[in-house]
Amino acid sequence: xxxxxxxxxxxTAKMSEGELLQEIAIMLYQQQRIRLDEAA
Numbered sequence: 001x002x003x004x005x006x007x008x009x010x011x012t013a014k015m016s017e018g019e020l021l022q023e024i025a026i027m028l029y030q031q032q033r034i035r036l037d038e039a040a
Contacts (some may be wrong), residue, residue, distance in 0.1 A: 011016060029039040 005017070005020070010020065013020065015023070025034070025039040028034045029036060
């Protein structure tokens with residue numbers, strides 16, 4: 001699945017695309033929606 005994010009969102013969050021993806025993976029792991037190996 002692909003998600004397209006507006007550049008303005010990344011600028012507002014002051015994050016790169018990679019950093020945002022990492023934050024999403026961490027959040028999903030913390031909520032026990034994905035396993036650690038999937039988050040990695």
